[in-house]
Amino acid sequence: MRERRTMRSETELTIPWEKVQAEIFTPEEIAEAEFQAELIVKLAKARDEKKITQKQLEEITGLKQSFIARVEKGKTNITLDTLFKIITPLGLKVKIEQE
Numbered sequence: 001m002r003e004r005r006t007m008r009s010e011t012e013l014t015i016p017w018e019k020v021q022a023e024i025f026t027p028e029e030i031a032e033a034e035f036q037a038e039l040i041v042k043l044a045k046a047r048d049e050k051k052i053t054q055k056q057l058e059e060i061t062g063l064k065q066s067f068i069a070r071v072e073k074g075k076t077n078i079t080l081d082t083l084f085k086i087i088t089p090l091g092l093k094v095k096i097e098q099e
Helices: 017-024 026-047 054-061 065-072 080-087
Strands: none
Touching: 026 065, 026 080, 054 065, 054 080
C-alpha cells in the first residue's frame, strides 16, 4: 500500500497571494474588493453588537432576510439607498475622506 503524502514536496513553489493578486487585478479592483470586504465585516459586526437578527433587521428595514444574508456574505451588490436602509438602524454612518 502506498503512503499518502500530505506535506508539500521541497521542490513545490509557492507564490505569495499579493503577487498573484497584483498580476490579475488592477489596483482599483483590489481597492474595491478590500472596501467591500471591510463594509461586509462592519455591517455584520454592528448587527451582532446590537443583538439584532437578520430577521429583525428585515422587519426594521423592509429588506428580505435572505437579501440581508446575501449582503453579509458579499454575494450581492447594493445601492446607496439600500446601504442607508441597513446602516441607519445599526447606528452606522458613511464617511468619505480624501486620501
